[in-house]
Amino acid sequence: MLTYIARRILYSIPVLFLSTFLSFIFVSYAGNPLGALRANPRVSQHTLQLVAHHNHLDKPVVIRYFYWLQEVFTHKLGNSLLTFQPIWPDVTRTIGHTAQVIVISESLAILLGVAVGIFSAIKQYSVFDYTFTSLSFLGFAMPTFWLGLLLQILFVDIYLHWNVRIFYTSGLNSPGTTATWSIDRLQHIALPVVTLCVVSFALYSRYMRASMLDVINSDYVRTARAKGLPEWRVITRHVVRNALIPVVTVAALNLGGLLGGAIVTETIFSLDGFGYYFINSLQNSDLYAVMAYLVVTSIIIIVFNLVADVLYGFLDPRIRYD
Amino acid sequence: MSCTGSSIRAFGMTEPTPAHLGPSGTVAPVEQAVDGIIPAPDRLEEATAAAGLELQVRSQWSYARRRFLRHRLAMVGLFGLVVIFGAGIFANFVAPYSPNALDLTNILHGPTSIGHHWLGTDEIGRDYLSRIIWGVRTSLEVGVFVAVVSSIVGLAIGAVAGYYGGLIDNLLMRLTDLVLTLPALAILLTAAALLGQGNQWRVSFILAGFFWTGIARIVRGVFLSLREKEYVEAAKASGAGDIRIMFRHILPNTLGPVIVNGTIAVAVAIITEAALSFLGFGIKPPTPSLGSLTAGGQTNPQQWWLTLFPGLTIVLITLCVNFVGDGLRDALDPQQRRVRA
Numbered sequence: 331m332l333t334y335i336a337r338r339i340l341y342s343i344p345v346l347f348l349s350t351f352l353s354f355i356f357v358s359y360a361g362n363p364l365g366a367l368r369a370n371p372r373v374s375q376h377t378l379q380l381v382a383h384h385n386h387l388d389k390p391v392v393i394r395y396f397y398w399l400q401e402v403f404t405h406k407l408g409n410s411l412l413t414f415q416p417i418w419p420d421v422t423r424t425i426g427h428t429a430q431v432i433v434i435s436e437s438l439a440i441l442l443g444v445a446v447g448i449f450s451a452i453k454q455y456s457v458f459d460y461t462f463t464s465l466s467f468l469g470f471a472m473p474t475f476w477l478g479l480l481l482q483i484l485f486v487d488i489y490l491h492w493n494v495r496i497f498y499t500s501g502l503n504s505p506g507t508t509a510t511w512s513i514d515r516l517q518h519i520a521l522p523v524v525t526l527c528v529v530s531f532a533l534y535s536r537y538m539r540a541s542m543l544d545v546i547n548s549d550y551v552r553t554a555r556a557k558g559l560p561e562w563r564v565i566t567r568h569v570v571r572n573a574l575i576p577v578v579t580v581a582a583l584n585l586g587g588l589l590g591g592a593i594v595t596e597t598i599f600s601l602d603g604f605g606y607y608f609i610n611s612l613q614n615s616d617l618y619a620v621m622a623y624l625v626v627t628s629i630i631i632i633v634f635n636l637v638a639d640v641l642y643g644f645l646d647p648r649i650r651y652d
Numbered sequence: 653m654s655c656t657g658s659s660i661r662a663f664g665m666t667e668p669t670p671a672h673l674g675p676s677g678t679v680a681p682v683e684q685a686v687d688g689i690i691p692a693p694d695r696l697e698e699a700t701a702a703a704g705l706e707l708q709v710r711s712q713w714s715y716a717r718r719r720f721l722r723h724r725l726a727m728v729g730l731f732g733l734v735v736i737f738g739a740g741i742f743a744n745f746v747a748p749y750s751p752n753a754l755d756l757t758n759i760l761h762g763p764t765s766i767g768h769h770w771l772g773t774d775e776i777g778r779d780y781l782s783r784i785i786w787g788v789r790t791s792l793e794v795g796v797f798v799a800v801v802s803s804i805v806g807l808a809i810g811a812v813a814g815y816y817g818g819l820i821d822n823l824l825m826r827l828t829d830l831v832l833t834l835p836a837l838a839i840l841l842t843a844a845a846l847l848g849q850g851n852q853w854r855v856s857f858i859l860a861g862f863f864w865t866g867i868a869r870i871v872r873g874v875f876l877s878l879r880e881k882e883y884v885e886a887a888k889a890s891g892a893g894d895i896r897i898m899f900r901h902i903l904p905n906t907l908g909p910v911i912v913n914g915t916i917a918v919a920v921a922i923i924t925e926a927a928l929s930f931l932g933f934g935i936k937p938p939t940p941s942l943g944s945l946t947a948g949g950q951t952n953p954q955q956w957w958l959t960l961f962p963g964l965t966i967v968l969i970t971l972c973v974n975f976v977g978d979g980l981r982d983a984l985d986p987q988q989r990r991v992r993a
Contacts, residue, residue, distance in 0.1 A: 353839065353842050473943075475930045479946065483959055
């Protein structure tokens with residue numbers, strides 16, 4: 331097991347280097363991080379050259395990649411090329427906000443999705459099953475940003491028409507408050523949470539249903555019934571437990587899509603999260619900030635995939651790692 | 653769709669009619685057909701023709717077509733796609749206005765019959781229905797380009813990697829790992845920041861550059877399992893070259909999953925293009941695309957139709973494509989002999 335984990339980690343290191351190298355080249359050629367500085371009439375050509383030299387921007391891109399790597403390891407992802415402030419505090423702040431939204435919405439999606447999946451499978455071809463199967467089809471077909479925008483429009487209009495604030499449609503907190511866990515914060519993040527939740531919910535309910543149907547028709551479930559167990563006990567002890575195993579993998583693999591969804595959702599609701607930070611950095615060609623996002627999210631995804639695979643081995647003893 | 657009853661059975665035979673009688677009109681000895689345990693196809697044909705029955709030889713593809721045509725949701729999806737994409741393809745005839753024509757007397761007007769602005773107008777008075785129809789055309793171009801290019805590239809690379817293994821296979825697997833373990837949208841955005849930001853073809857090019865890996869992985873899997881099969885060995889023994897084995901003996905087995913994935917890729921490409929355009933890294937104005945139209949609605953939250961209708965079009969397209977994809981998946985599964993009723 332340990333050698334398996336070690337091998338997986340070792341194996342993802344070259345993947346990380348290659349992907350960061352390619353993205354570094356992409357972002358470097360996409361725009362000049364000193365564009366804003368250059369547009370400022372009070373900055374002389376000489377200062378510009380000094381800044382560029384100081385940040386190694388006058389070197390070839392391949393060399394600059396190695397300078398960047400040095401920054402990553404010695405200065406915690408380095409300084410922004412736009413504001414010249416350290417990136418690390420921004421990363422920890424925004425990632426906390428994104429984590430709050432993602433954790434809440436995923437917990438909701440898993441709980442609801444699993445519950446709906448179980449009932450759909452038990453009452454296959456019932457009205458309940460048809461309703462939620464159609465809804466999950468719809469959830470899949472819906473672009474995240476469209477749903478987010480519709481919710482935003484709806485609640486902006488409710489506010490404008492009746493002057494009722496149910497949920498806020500932008501930002502994280504009302505001015506003057508900063509609490510991480512408060513009614514005010516929940517009112518702010520409710521819409522982003524719902525937006526992210528819908529697609530995941532569609533995914534989990536569909537997988538749970540399919541997985542339940544697979545298990546329900548297996549021999550050991552027939553045996554459980556034959557030996558006279560009550561139906562609820564067959565379902566809870568024999569079916570649901572085994573049906574949950576593939577959902578674990580799906581949930582872990584979903585993280586990449588979720589982070590993409592977070593970029594879109596945070597942009598719509600101007601939420602000070604990691605995705606919003608990424609989009610702003612990319613628009614300003616802030617090379618090091620963009621790279622910081624890519625590195626951190628890639629590591630998170632790799633770790634989650636690894637955790638899911640290891641967990642899968644614990645849940646399903648038939649899987650062997652060697 | 654007109655076939656009913658006996659004619660749709662496997663190796664179904666149509667009811668005997670005078671037209672199907674053998675040319676000579678004589679009845680050939682039937683023993684001829686049963687002297688072997690399984691009659692050779694030509695002898696079977698001979699015998700049935702002689703007995704006044706017509707043998708319909710059905711290929712795997714005709715079975716698939718029949719199953720597909722009997723898949724109700726798939727037919728609904730196909731109909732929807734024909735309508736929506738048809739409107740997009742013939743946008744210059746269907747759209748009531750030019751996508752850039754201004755109607756300055758009706759700015760930001762809701763859906764109305766005034767001036768036939770059925771879906772309203774935007775902030776400079778352009779007819780929204782026309783813009784959506786032209787947007788469908790743009791999205792269709794993106795979807796089809798991405799699906800076709802990524803399928804062909806994925807097929808070629810997956811085939812080579814699966815058949816030969818070794819270095820190419822290793823490289824391919826690392827590449828697909830890379831795409832799978834990275835935040836896909838973020839990588840697409842960085843690529844778009846450099847290469848995209850313009851017309852639909854540049855955006856399609858980037859999307860295709862990412863989408864082929866999924867198809868290559870599937871094709872590789874099929875090749876990997878089939879290259880060890882006895883029939884491939886038999887082909888090798890009878891002197892078939894690598895190219896012939898790859899294209900003639902293994903490739904047809906991958907077409908089912910590739911077609912299904914190519915279909916789904918149309919929808920995924922359209923949604924992804926919309927997301928890129930929405931975030932400002934996709935297709936730039938004035939080219940109307942469904943994503944940028946939806947995004948345009950954000951600046952006017954009071955004018956709900958600006959967001960609702962283009963997004964709804966994306967949802968409808970995606971739903972229809974998914975239905976068709978499901979139908980194709982059921983139809984192209986060679987294990988499934990039954991024709992769906």
